[in-house]
């Protein structure tokens with residue numbers, strides 16, 4: 001496609017082909033009643049994977065039970081149905097599969113299958129485009145998408161589903177290290193090349209650290225594994241827990257301090273009743289967005305400054321086998337957790353020297369490599385995504401509350417620097433974090449994707465995608 005040609009016109013364009021983008025595509029295909037033209041633009045090879053589901057490592061498990069991972073809010077058993085039909089856990093029945101934390105790769109297979117089925121049954125046509133959008137501009141009734149590989153597209157409606165981005169390694173000298181000494185937690189090939197006796201250092205102690213540790217363990221890694229984290233909080237384990245029996249609505253009227261006090265009291269009560277504290281978190285899980293939105297601005301700030309790291313380890317828990325593996329590695333003295341700040345890294349011999357600053361002063365670790373598991377960036381400006389830079393730079397978008405994500409209306413329409421919402425551009429997924437907080441996991445994404453499709457279609461059905469598009 002070249003600039004000299006008339007840009008190709010689509011009814012709807014979905015930018016980003018991770019889980020959220022694929023759910024939006026399925027939503028449009030399923031709800032369309034006319035032969036619309038839809039394009040899904042994703043630079044990666046396979047849509048529906050993103051960072052979370054691209055892994056083929058069977059040790060990397062979903063952190064949500066299969067029974068809660070349906071792609072469709074109105075068909076809650078759909079993922080379990082897929083697993084049963086695929087014979088993934090034969091001869092186990094659906095009741096045994098629903099509470100399991102299954103390998104994440106099965107979720108990628110599921111989305112792939114459901115996307116194919118939706119394409120086969122829809123009057124709409126979906127084109128997959130392997131490219132990256134670098135700019136969005138408005139031209140009359142259309143939105144113009146500029147592609148990294150050259151060329152432009154027009155679309156009447158746009159779904160922005162670009163997810164977030166891994167944080168760079170937060171240490172001086174990181175850019176000077178050779179690639180084999182500075183490994184990304186999601187780079188399975190580089191992880192597989194680490195010698196079994198090597199000393200490794202993982203920066204970060206969250207879910208990605210857990211992924212790395214279980215992968216190393218499964219491959220028979222024998223060398224020391226150092227985990228460096230400022231707060232040294234490891235993810236806690238899931239437990240088989242029904243939602244605790246308390247009424248969560250009163251929490252919404254409380255201040256942050258009162259809520260924390262109330263939740264601790266509910267957890268203590270659960271323990272007195274011989275029930276796991278996890279049931280308290282299960283109880284409030286459906287209220288995740290309401291809990292955030294009902295906090296005052298000042299309390300949201302306090303949460304981000306003081307509470308979030310404790311919240312995260314309780315809210316984003318790991319499957320029991322993953323937790324057991326971490327405990328085993330710690331008990332046998334192979335995995336060491338350092339409460340310290342990673343300050344600098346430098347090449348040293350055939351490895352890397354890490355300079356840390358901990359509670360007891362400076363500390364030095366010599367390792368074969370440092371693995372970046374510091375998690376994802378929440379500030380759109382810092383995500384190093386050219387499209388987000390362009391949107392923010394041109395004023396077509398502004399950062400969301402507290403500088404995280406992008407600002408959107410309640411229905412996800414993108415808000416510009418002048419405070420105006422554009423209903424043609426709907427944001428789904430983690431970029432809505434500032435407004436919603438809970439906007440990352442499948443239970444939220446499937447609702448946002450369905451609603452974005454439903455909102456886009458009335459403007460599209462029965463219209464020619466070229467209609468109303470001016471020269472640009």
Ligand SMILES: Cc1cc2nc3c(=O)[nH]c(=O)nc-3n(C[C@H](O)[C@H](O)[C@H](O)COP(=O)(O)OP(=O)(O)OC[C@H]3O[C@@H](n4cnc5c(N)ncnc54)[C@H](O)[C@@H]3O)c2cc1C
Nearest residue numbers: 016018019020050052062063132133162163387429441442
């Ligand atoms: C390791 C891990 C495990 C997880 N496990 C679970 C789980 O068990 N259950 C659960 O509910 N959630 C889980 N999550 C949350 C998970 O992030 C979401 O479920 C989901 O994968 C998010 O999908 P997304 O499409 O919003 O973002 P992403 O997966 O980040 O996908 C965004 C896509 O957009 C593309 N993109 C970016 N910029 C552009 C551009 N300019 N143009 C075109 N394309 C672009 C990227 O290439 C990427 O493929 C997990 C997350 C991680 C990281």
